[in-house]
Amino acid sequence: METATVAQRRTTRPRADALRNRERIVTAAREMFVEQGPEAPLDEIARRAGVGNATVYRHFPDRGELVHHVVLSVTDRVSALAETAIATAEADPGAAFEALRGFVHTAVDERIGALCPILSEAVDPDHPDLHAGRIRLEDAVEGLMARVRAAGQLRTDIAVGDLMVALSQLTRPLPGAGCLVDFDQFVHRHLQLFLDGLMTPARSELPGHAATLEELRRDIDERRPRQPRNSDYSEEGLGQK
């Protein structure tokens, strides 16, 4: 009796099924975002999660909220992966680059592509949770890269932003292509090739400059509404080393 009262006092006692639903929604959304991008129909997410559409709204008042939580969830998982990889790299510095490879390929299966909103206007960059998540992710991946760099296996002209953005891009689904079963092997091929390009010795000189996630966010936030898009390729040193 008293127990019940206490339970009731916790104003937000989450019912077991509510918690389960919430989790299923986030999972379904993560899948959908990877496959269709952050514009995926909410009704479809609800269907895939096995709940009514309105239930999604109960848990996440608007799409932004849902994106927010998905990003948090993926950030957490990928951060954990990176932290694990750090341990591996420290255990055997000779295999540091291998640890990085492992991290990259596994991150795909954690739907790291769902992180793309982190770099767009879809989420509020100043939200404390997201900021914290980004810091943790950045620290972990930077830590991992630092280990590989320390082992002399990673070129020195790249930073976290380079890896994360390329990772997001290479693992995004082709637009208008639905769920491509056969496409996944291609993703892993491209990741391998990209990773090969990260190894020492560097085989070319890079244009632009290395950037962290924080810097990328800042760049995005500051950009002007619309401008003619011109490559700066010809103006930059791109020559083979």
Add this chain to the structure above:
Amino acid sequence: METATVAQRRTTRPRADALRNRERIVTAAREMFVEQGPEAPLDEIARRAGVGNATVYRHFPDRGELVHHVVLSVTDRVSALAETAIATAEADPGAAFEALRGFVHTAVDERIGALCPILSEAVDPDHPDLHAGRIRLEDAVEGLMARVRAAGQLRTDIAVGDLMVALSQLTRPLPGAGCLVDFDQFVHRHLQLFLDGLMTPARSELPGHAATLEELRRDIDERRPRQPRNSDYSEEGLGQK
């Protein structure tokens, strides 16, 4: 005689402004497809082209027709770039890889990302024009890659499909991000890194298998409506060479 010629010319001459409009629509669509994929709102394309929405329909009876022509246009431009690069590579085999680099970086400015529909359901793969375009593009890029390979500068376990798909992916703008001026330098950085991964000697073993554009199309056409998506990463040899 001359009168007849003039008259005839008049009969078949498309109006100057109509031609201009058509060109502007294709250009606008190319931009939009790169940014948003082949599902980009036609109204927005029309707006960007500076014409009414119905004008788009006059020139291209349905979306497929528009996509078709954009793909053809980009295919042509990119094929020409590749063919030019071939000439460069032949002139100086020692700089073959440099010719490939040049091609890749320039292709970005021709909006090669607009080719993504070529790999989706958005175009009829059996249309003669598209098939011919794909063949020309494939031959040109394959020809270019062959030159670099012959010069001993390109790893041998990759094919046209690998390059084209990765190129499309790496050059796509971030979703919801509009036209990112600052992002372009990142694109070129990633292309450089990816290209470095293509050089000899190969630094890793690749999962899956090399594929041509034709094979990719076939894979897509054959895929079933929906299946659980499982990475095959863990089942494949991904080890460092």
Add this chain to the structure above:
Amino acid sequence: METATVAQRRTTRPRADALRNRERIVTAAREMFVEQGPEAPLDEIARRAGVGNATVYRHFPDRGELVHHVVLSVTDRVSALAETAIATAEADPGAAFEALRGFVHTAVDERIGALCPILSEAVDPDHPDLHAGRIRLEDAVEGLMARVRAAGQLRTDIAVGDLMVALSQLTRPLPGAGCLVDFDQFVHRHLQLFLDGLMTPARSELPGHAATLEELRRDIDERRPRQPRNSDYSEEGLGQK
């Protein structure tokens, strides 16, 4: 030379080809109106007439104008048919009803169904030309019916409106059905049955009252925007005679 001047003075010298075009447009419109109703696409009418769409607008500033002229044209043709039938009926009063039958069936081939706008809001009832046409048609058909009635072969409780409206209705195309080749024989069957019902002796008592075209127009013009539609069948004497 002087002839030319005179000709020019007639400010509205209609060029031969313009006249021909005008005629072809009206003909095409008549066909289309019968087949698809007065909402038929003007572009399609233009196409069928073999002219550009804008040419239709040169001749008929708006759709109403076109409908107007089609109605006039059909009214004329059908009036002529009726007048011919009168002559036949007078020549052989014993075959008066046969003359009426002939008129009805031939009127179908003159696309009398295109007259339906005469009873709707699609045309201005007060336009002098239309009014005159309606009077001529009414007089002719009434004249024909009078002959048959005088011959004792037509029931006396019906008037022109009854015949014309039923004629229009029975010959209208089924909605959404396109051009029904096989449907025409059905039209003629129904006309026969309806005509049989017009013969003496009358086999039933009719509800409502006989009406002329003028009265019908007036009824239509006076009707209120929207009212619940209730049959008055149960309130009227409909019994078999």
Add this chain to the structure above:
Amino acid sequence: METATVAQRRTTRPRADALRNRERIVTAAREMFVEQGPEAPLDEIARRAGVGNATVYRHFPDRGELVHHVVLSVTDRVSALAETAIATAEADPGAAFEALRGFVHTAVDERIGALCPILSEAVDPDHPDLHAGRIRLEDAVEGLMARVRAAGQLRTDIAVGDLMVALSQLTRPLPGAGCLVDFDQFVHRHLQLFLDGLMTPARSELPGHAATLEELRRDIDERRPRQPRNSDYSEEGLGQK
């Protein structure tokens, strides 16, 4: 136990307001189809039903589905009327034709004109429900006509298709005329006249041949895209008997 029953009832019970809406949509559509045919704007149907347009789509995923249900609904109602009339005809064979008259006039109020899609491409003729409905309707009306024929009061050269098609045509409102209160009495006049033409003894010979609804459907399905439309009136015997 009882709780379970209640719960179960709740699970499958369609909401009261949803049911009401569905009914209102079908009713509105029935009216619109009678007036404008099966191409009537869905937005207008929604407006008339007093619901948002999207609600129509929730209940009927596409136009075909709506047409389908309207046709079923009308078929049911009219079949019931015909079956009732059969009973009347059997009770007093001398009044068999009167029963037919009653059926015809009452069918108008059930919006029998909404059956027009049954003869167009708007519905799938092979759908089991529609087929069953058509059979029921055909059997009922044919049964009614058989009773009248058996009583020697109905001419023998007509079939169900003749009656149904003429009925649909004669009861359709004039195009562009909205709902004509005053027009209804005309409809009933014409029905009376048409019915008089169906009585024995037949007063003319009919062109073409009697057809059932099934045969009409077949004719429609087999017809070619477009052909010159020629009356066969002159080639057929139409003489007075």
Add this chain to the structure above:
DNA sequence: AATGAATGAGGGTTCATTCAT
């Protein structure tokens, strides 16, 4: 708390009408 239903806004497409050649 969960849900089915309702809705309005937005994009796709057609078509009557106007414009420029």
Add this chain to the structure above:
DNA sequence: AATGAATGAACCCTCATTCAT
């Protein structure tokens, strides 16, 4: 005078979001 081209309004349909049960 004739025409191809351009346009905006209307309609169809989808989907995010709100409402009522």
